[in-house]
Amino acid sequence: MSVFNQERARTYDAGARTSMAGYEALHDMARDGLAGYLDPHKPARVLLLGVGTGYEAEQLQQRFPTWQLIGVDPSEPMLNLARQRLTGVDLRLGVLDDFADLVELDGVLSVGVLHHLPTREEQPEWVRSIGQRLRPGGVALVGCQVGPYQDDSPQLRALQARWRHLGGLTSKDLEERVRLFLTHTLPPTRRQLDEWYRKAGLSKPETLFSTAYFQLLAALKN
Numbered sequence: 543m544s545v546f547n548q549e550r551a552r553t554y555d556a557g558a559r560t561s562m563a564g565y566e567a568l569h570d571m572a573r574d575g576l577a578g579y580l581d582p583h584k585p586a587r588v589l590l591l592g593v594g595t596g597y598e599a600e601q602l603q604q605r606f607p608t609w610q611l612i613g614v615d616p617s618e619p620m621l622n623l624a625r626q627r628l629t630g631v632d633l634r635l636g637v638l639d640d641f642a643d644l645v646e647l648d649g650v651l652s653v654g655v656l657h658h659l660p661t662r663e664e665q666p667e668w669v670r671s672i673g674q675r676l677r678p679g680g681v682a683l684v685g686c687q688v689g690p691y692q693d694d695s696p697q698l699r700a701l702q703a704r705w706r707h708l709g710g711l712t713s714k715d716l717e718e719r720v721r722l723f724l725t726h727t728l729p730p731t732r733r734q735l736d737e738w739y740r741k742a743g744l745s746k747p748e749t750l751f752s753t754a755y756f757q758l759l760a761a762l763k764n
């Protein structure tokens with residue numbers, strides 16, 4: 543997607559940690575969540591959908607060297623950084639529909655992708671395709687913004703306070719950042735997610751981790 547252009551890719555690793563409290567803890571929990579279902583010492587095929595610059599892949603590879611990791615991402619600049627960071631991960635430029643061989647997967651981890659899809663119509667389809675690619679009993683861990691966003695909510699106030707504190711922003715820049723946050727992503731509601739998971743043949747998602755408006759959800763393929 544164009545939003546993950548060269549400039550965004552260059553600043554992504556630092557920016558992700560400023561944007562959201564708990565970015566590394568979230569990924570820590572994602573690793574624990576996967577290991578809760580997949581044997582850490584046996585082979586497993588795990589897809590990182592939206593592998594980005596490769597931080598999560600690098601951490602997974604270190605902790606689970608027997609797992610075969612596949613990283614898919616449509617942003618060339620993001621994937622280039624992953625290529626520089628990683629060896630031994632099957633990195634592919636594109637979206638899931640481009641790769642018919644990615645089936646019978648043991649696990650899918652996708653953090654920060656769903657709310658960035660360009661239209662709401664694509665979101666249930668995207669969840670459905672994850673369901674289709676997992677083997678029965680396979681695990682899906684999806685981390686995404688969950689709405690609705692509300693003006694003057696404690697979550698929004700906390701985010702603003704964080705960006706003011708860490709971002710070194712002027713009031714005008716902060717206002718713009720909040721405007722972008724509220725308008726440039728499409729957070730599903732929890733009710734929508736539950737429904738999409740059900741239709742995708744996945745179990746009801748359970749929250750493994752959450753921070754202001756962001757949730758990491760775990761579910762199994764029926």
Ligand SMILES: C[S@@+](CC[C@H](N)C(=O)[O-])C[C@H]1O[C@@H](n2cnc3c(N)ncnc32)[C@H](O)[C@@H]1O
Pocket residue numbers: 543546558591592593594595597598614615616617620636637638652653654655658659
């Ligand atoms: C916020 S970043 C998250 C990167 C990484 N997962 C992380 O947690 O740091 C979102 C990534 O999803 C990618 N992306 C966007 N649309 C996608 C799609 N339809 N399928 C897979 N990846 C997608 C973007 O290019 C970007 O690299």
